[in-house]
Amino acid sequence: MCGIAGYFGFENISLLKKMLKVLKHRGPDDEGIFFDENVALGNRRLSIIDIKHGKQPIHNETKDLWITYNGEIYNYLELKEQLEKLGHKFYTNSDTETIVHAYEEWGVNCLKKLNGMFAFAIWDKKARQLFLARDRLGIKPLYYFASNGKFIFASEIKAILQDNSIERIPNDEVIYKFLIYGYNDTDEETFFKGIKRLLPAHYMIVNKNEIKIKKYWELKINRKINNLENEEDVARKLYVLLEDSIKRHLISEVPVGTCLSGGLDSSIVVCIINKLLKENGNLEKVIGKIQKSFSAVFNDKEIDERRYIEEVVNFTKIEKNYTFPSAKKLWRDLKKIVYFQDEPFFGPGIYAQWEVMKLASKKVKVVLDGQGGDEIFAGYVPYFGIYFKTLWKEKKYFRLMKEFLLSLDLTLPFVLRFLSQEKIESGIKQMLNEDFVKNFEQKVKPKWEANNFADFLYLEITKNSLPRLLRYEDRNSSAFSVEARVPFLDHRIVEFVFSLPISARIKNGWTKYILRKAVKGIIPEKIRKRRSKIGFAVPEKRWLIELKDEIMKVFNSEEFKSRKYFNQEEIIKKFKEFCEGKLSDEYVKVFWRILILESWFRVFYKE
16 A cells, blocks of 8 residues: 555656655555656555565656555565566566566556456656556545646545645535435545546546547446356356465565454455465465454444454454543544545445454555445345345346345345335435525436346445445554455456346345355355345444534534534534434434535635
C-alpha cells in the first residue's frame, strides 16, 4: 500500500510536496518524486516487497517510462521471468518495476496480464502522455481533477484538495442520493463537485489535447438457474483457486496477520493460511510460528461473535487479539474517521473495522480478510428475496417452494421485519430542506434494475455494495499504515463463480452453497454450517440513543441550521420521537447518515 499523487499540464513542485504530506499515513516509510516538463509523479511508500531497492517512482532501462504505483501484483515473479526472456533488464526485484516493463512490452494490454490490486500512473516521455489505471474490482483507489488543461490525480481526495485553486463545492446530487437512498461510491461522481474517481476496470490516457477513459475488463455472467453439474469437481476447482489466491496474497517481506470476524469468509482465510503455514516452513518469515488474528467483539450477546471466533481459534491454535469498540470511542474518533474516509459513509458499522486495523497495526503491516465473499457467493440473507423473484419469473415454482421452505429459519425474520417496516422515504424527505428535495426528486432514480439474481449480484459488485466497502477498508487500513488484502477478489475467483449457474450460490436453503462445499474439512463444521452472520457489525440503534445528548447538540447548533440540506426543526422533532421509541428502527440509518454528513461538512468545509 502506498499513496500516489501527481499532475500534468502545469508546474507546481510545492503543491506535489503538500499532496504527499497529507498522504504520509499511506506510506510512512519513504517518499519519492519525479519531475519532467509540466508533469510530476509523487509517491509515499509503505515498504512491503523489495524493501531495499523498491523506492518509487521507478523507471525502465532507458528512463523514458516512469511509474508511481499503489498496490500489489501477486503474479509479478512469473511476469518478470517472462519479460526477462523477452530482453527486459530489471534493476529492482519489486512488483512496481514489473508493471513498467509490462507496459513497455504490451502497452495498455499489460492490464489483462496483471493479477492483483493496483492504481498507478505511468509517464510516457516519448508519447508525452500519462497512462493511469485501476484494478478490475476497484480495490485500490484513484481520484482526479481535470479542468482547462490542468490534470491532478491522487490516491485520496484530500491530496487533490491541497490545490487551493480548486473550489470546494459539495456535489448536491450525490448528497441527495446519499441522504434519501444511502447511495455512495456508485459511479465516477464524488461528494466534491469536479473531483472524480476512475472507475474499477478502467484506464485513462491524458495528454495535452484530450483525456480518454476506457474499460478494459468486463465480467461475463451466467444467468442460468439449472442445477450445477459435477458439483464435487467444481468445488475442488474453486478450492484450488482459493488456496492459490491466498498463497499469492501472502507474498511479503513484513509481518502478515488476518482479520477474523467469526463469519465464513474470514474463517476460510484464517484456516487456509494455517494449512499453508504447516505445509511451508518458509511462510514463518512473514506469518510467524503462530498466525495472528484481529477481531472486534462486544459485551452484547446479540452482536458478539466470540463463540464463533473462539471456534476458529481453537481449531487452528492461532493467536487471538480483541478490540472492544464503543459509542464513546466512536464519538471521540468520528471526525478523524471522516477525515481519513474523505467522503461520508453509510453508518457506524465501519468503526469496528477501524478499531481492528488500529489493533492490527501494533503487530503487523499487512492483513488479509474475507471482503467480497458475500457479494460473490450471495452471503447476505436479503439476497433470498431477489432469488425467489427470479425463480418466480422463470416459472420454477417447485424450486421456489422448496427453497422458500428450506430457508424459512433465515428468511422469516426478514420477511416479518419487511412487512412491519414503515415506508419512510416521505419521512426522510420531510427532514430535508424542501427546495433541496424539489431540485432532485424528479432527476434521481431510486434504484438500478436487475432482471434476475445474477445481474443483481453483478450490481452488488460494481455499484451497490462492494465499491463502498472497499473504500471503507482502504481508508481504515491506510489510516494506520496497514495494507489490507482481499484474496476473495482475485479476478480468477470472481470470473469462475460468475461462470457458474445460480444454484452454485443458493441451493437447498443455503447461501454460499459451492463455497461451503469447497471448504469441507478445511474449517470447523460449526462455522461451515453456520446459518446466519453478523460480521463487523455494531449496535447502531443503541449507540444512537447512548449518544443522544451529543447528537442533539449537533442538531440544535447554528452550524447545522445554516445547511441548505436540512429541515432542522423536523430532524430534532423526529430524533426526539425516535429516542422515545415512537419511530421505526428504519430511521436508525437515516439519523446516522445525517450526522455523518454534518461531520463531513465540519471536517472539510471549516469556516
